[in-house]
Amino acid sequence: MEGVDHLAFERNKAQFDVDEMKIVWAGSREDFELSDRISRLVASDPVFRKDDRAALGRKELFKNTLRKAAHAWKRVIELRLSGEFSALEPEAYKLRAFVDQPAFTDLHWGMFVPAIQGQGTDEQQQKWLPLAYRMQIIGCYAQTELGHGSNVQGLETTATFDPKTDEFVIHSPTLTSSKWWPGGLGKVSTHAVVYARLIIDGQDYGVHGFIVQLRSLDDHLPLPGITIGDIGMKFGNAAYNTMDNGVLTFDHVRIPRNQMLMRVSQVTREGKYVHSNVPRQLVYGTMVYVRQKIVADASVALSRAVCIATRYSAVRRQFGSHNGGLETQVIDYKTQQSRLFPLLASAYAFRFVGEWLLWLYTDVTERLKAKDFSTLPEAHACTAGLKSLTTTATADGIEECRKLCGGHGYLCSSGLPELFAVYVPACTYEGDNIVLLLQVARHLVKTVSQLSTGNKPVGTTAYMARLEQLLQYHSDVKKAEDWLKPNVVLEAFEARAARMCVACAQNLSKFSNPEEGFQELAADLVEAAVAHCQLIVVSNVYALSLLHKHLGDFISTGCIDPKQGSLANEQLRNLYSQVRPNAVALVDAYNYTDHYLGSILGRYDGNVYPKLYEEAWKDPLNDSIVPDGFKEYIQPLLKQQLRNARL
Numbered sequence: 001m002e003g004v005d006h007l008a009f010e011r012n013k014a015q016f017d018v019d020e021m022k023i024v025w026a027g028s029r030e031d032f033e034l035s036d037r038i039s040r041l042v043a044s045d046p047v048f049r050k051d052d053r054a055a056l057g058r059k060e061l062f063k064n065t066l067r068k069a070a071h072a073w074k075r076v077i078e079l080r081l082s083g084e085f086s087a088l089e090p091e092a093y094k095l096r097a098f099v100d101q102p103a104f105t106d107l108h109w110g111m112f113v114p115a116i117q118g119q120g121t122d123e124q125q126q127k128w129l130p131l132a133y134r135m136q137i138i139g140c141y142a143q144t145e146l147g148h149g150s151n152v153q154g155l156e157t158t159a160t161f162d163p164k165t166d167e168f169v170i171h172s173p174t175l176t177s178s179k180w181w182p183g184g185l186g187k188v189s190t191h192a193v194v195y196a197r198l199i200i201d202g203q204d205y206g207v208h209g210f211i212v213q214l215r216s217l218d219d220h221l222p223l224p225g226i227t228i229g230d231i232g233m234k235f236g237n238a239a240y241n242t243m244d245n246g247v248l249t250f251d252h253v254r255i256p257r258n259q260m261l262m263r264v265s266q267v268t269r270e271g272k273y274v275h276s277n278v279p280r281q282l283v284y285g286t287m288v289y290v291r292q293k294i295v296a297d298a299s300v301a302l303s304r305a306v307c308i309a310t311r312y313s314a315v316r317r318q319f320g321s322h323n324g325g326l327e328t329q330v331i332d333y334k335t336q337q338s339r340l341f342p343l344l345a346s347a348y349a350f351r352f353v354g355e356w357l358l359w360l361y362t363d364v365t366e367r368l369k370a371k372d373f374s375t376l377p378e379a380h381a382c383t384a385g386l387k388s389l390t391t392t393a394t395a396d397g398i399e400e401c402r403k404l405c406g407g408h409g410y411l412c413s414s415g416l417p418e419l420f421a422v423y424v425p426a427c428t429y430e431g432d433n434i435v436l437l438l439q440v441a442r443h444l445v446k447t448v449s450q451l452s453t454g455n456k457p458v459g460t461t462a463y464m465a466r467l468e469q470l471l472q473y474h475s476d477v478k479k480a481e482d483w484l485k486p487n488v489v490l491e492a493f494e495a496r497a498a499r500m501c502v503a504c505a506q507n508l509s510k511f512s513n514p515e516e517g518f519q520e521l522a523a524d525l526v527e528a529a530v531a532h533c534q535l536i537v538v539s540n541v542y543a544l545s546l547l548h549k550h551l552g553d554f555i556s557t558g559c560i561d562p563k564q565g566s567l568a569n570e571q572l573r574n575l576y577s578q579v580r581p582n583a584v585a586l587v588d589a590y591n592y593t594d595h596y597l598g599s600i601l602g603r604y605d606g607n608v609y610p611k612l613y614e615e616a617w618k619d620p621l622n623d624s625i626v627p628d629g630f631k632e633y634i635q636p637l638l639k640q641q642l643r644n645a646r647l
């Protein structure tokens with residue numbers, strides 16, 4: 001049977017309505033129709049072709065990115081995808097997603113514009129946003145330095161107020177203060193939001209954001225006192241090398257006072273520092289916004305990998321032929337199912353948790369407008385924790401999908417190597433995942449310690465209010481089906497997270513210096529934070545596979561016993577059998593075009609082998625039958641062997 005038939009057969013097995021599921025995945029019928037329209041539009045546009053990417057050198061790749069970005073912007077305007085004011089509309093965002101190539105525009109729209117929106121005064125917004133919305137200026141987010149990234153308070157760039165001229169002097173005092181990493185900075189941005197230490201009259205007021213023009217709007221040359229370049233090739237071939245991550249130094253560059261972003265705190269004409277009645281952490285607001293976006297995108301990246309691995313696993317056959325019959329589809333191996341189906345479930349779970357986090361983020365944004373800052377710590381902990389959890393699981397999941405596709409998964413034409421290389425920095429950028437989990441742990445430990453003062457935990461930590469009950473809890477699961485009850489699963493996860501947090505809090509209390517204790521117990525704290533974040537995401541299959549993976553936690557905290565652990569495993573196997581006939585339909589529900597998937601192994605028609613064979617011949621090495629270099633390097637060897645043989 002040919003691959004084409006395999007997938008048609010698989011699709012016929014589905015026990016649910018795929019079209020309905022497409023709408024569930026998209027969020028609504030309107031969202032589905034929009035995604036469907038835009039993905040087809042991108043797929044049919046030759047400028048957005050991407051199958052030639054792997055063979056391009058850096059310069060060609062980058063020029064090609066500029067071309068795509070300019071064309072994307074043209075299409076946004078022509079199709080009126082940008083709404084009245086900006087490309088931060090869902091339509092434009094979708095177009096960007098389906099173009100599927102990181103570019104400076106991500107940082108312009110994703111960080112520069114939100115930084116001005118969130119941290120600029122009304123006056124500053126009126127001045128800068130129209131220019132940014134029309135892309136008459138292009139901006140980036142210049143926070144990280146060569147010497148400091150995670151430790152934002154450790155940044156060294158200075159912005160010294162000069163009362164004589166009513167200006168700030170932006171300066172890079174050391175090599176390690178060079179801005180290093182900002183995307184879009186290296187070759188494109190005309191402006192940046194630069195994070196620097198505010199110095200007034202010799203006093204250091206900590207890190208603040210400043211709008212700084214970097215390049216001339218006429219000839220694109222760096223302005224006086226500014227040195228900029230690209231930081232060099234990154235992991236993977238094409239992958240993230242479409243982005244000009246940059247290095248930037250300032251030599252006493254002057255900017256007007258009104259270019260400090262002054263929503264959170266201000267510097268007056270007289271050089272007085274005034275802090276508004278708002279938490280200083282609002283300066284970190286852009287990071288919270290992007291972390292939420294990253295969580296929403298995790299399901300997209302994971303689902304692409306899962307779609308490729310699922311379709312290919314249904315097409316691929318190895319072993320098990322009897323009497324000359326067909327070999328077994330690798331998707332029928334229980335080990336394949338136990339590796340693949342939890343990822344399939346995770347992609348769905350992350351899709352829904354992304355929606356929930358968007359709700360949480362929208363809620364906190366509305367509250368902030370009304371000067372209610374009460375949910376800010378919860379929003380920070382959830383965005384940080386879920387960013388960490390989902391990106392780690394997605395990066396690991398993409399790599400697992402590559403392995404699930406055997407040798408062919410290692411070919412660029414499988415789409416998986418590039419997907420991994422583009423995705424994996426998400427575990428580092430916008431906050432290193434461990435550093436972010438430690439932020440969650442701080443929030444949890446604080447929540448536990450405040451219980452005794454009568455502070456009622458809220459939001460995702462509300463379960464801690466039932467601490468006594470959770471500390472007494474022992475699962476009453478008696479048979480495998482009991483693990484299908486959502487409450488049974490949820491309680492086990494709550495009890496495990498609560499016990500791990502309490503254990504950390506108790507161990508911390510043994511240290512006279514809490515900071516020292518926090519450093520010493522960091523590994524346990526990270527595990528408690530993971531347990532809490534997993535609790536936020538749990539759902540049936542996903543929850544049980546997690547429970548199985550972290551069985552040690554559940555047993556060692558006394559939430560369940562080993563027998564109940566085996567029952568969970570038994571139930572998991574039952575669930576895999578139920579998922580099996582639906583697997584291909586479940587990935588079809590993502591509605592991805594072949595252009596977007598960019599994978600021969602994941603083709604909708606399953607026609608894998610002929611296309612793999614065809615693709616191999618397109619490699620530049622196959623342009624000639626005898627390779628360049630044969631005469632210089634191969635022939636002499638062969639002749640030498642011949643001589644030796646004669647000797």
Ligand SMILES: CCCCCCCC/C=C\CCCCCCCCCCCC(=O)SCCNC(=O)CCNC(=O)[C@H](O)C(C)(C)COP(=O)(O)OP(=O)(O)OC[C@H]1O[C@@H](n2cnc3c(N)ncnc32)[C@H](O)[C@@H]1OP(=O)(O)O
Nearest residue numbers: 072073087092096105109110150152281284380429430431
């Ligand atoms: C052309 C066609 C059209 C195209 C249209 C396109 C449309 C595209 C639109 C959007 C695209 C979006 C996608 C964007 C893609 C972007 C790609 C990503 C690029 C990556 C960019 C970056 O990496 S930017 C740099 C990020 N850097 C970090 O994340 C640094 C990490 N470090 C920190 O965040 C912090 O310093 C810390 C969390 C580690 C805190 O350290 P520290 O302990 O020193 O804390 P502080 O003393 O500073 O503060 C302590 C106190 O504050 C609380 N807190 C900390 N952070 C926050 C926060 N963010 N919010 C609220 N509260 C916070 C902390 O909990 C402490 O609280 P206490 O109560 O005092 O305990």
Ligand SMILES: Cc1cc2nc3c(=O)[nH]c(=O)nc-3n(C[C@H](O)[C@H](O)[C@H](O)COP(=O)(O)OP(=O)(O)OC[C@H]3O[C@@H](n4cnc5c(N)ncnc54)[C@H](O)[C@@H]3O)c2cc1C
Nearest residue numbers: 141143144148149150181182183425428429430431432434
């Ligand atoms: C592709 C890419 C794009 C980026 N784009 C931008 C951008 O547009 N703008 C921008 O400003 N920045 C950008 N960055 C920088 C990025 O935000 C930082 O690299 C990131 O925040 C991690 O910080 P770091 O490099 O200082 O890592 P480090 O903090 O040096 O991490 C190194 C190791 O130390 C560990 N570690 C650090 N602190 C602690 C701690 N307190 N406890 C325990 N372990 C710790 C980490 O877990 C990690 O294992 C980008 C980075 C990448 C890779």
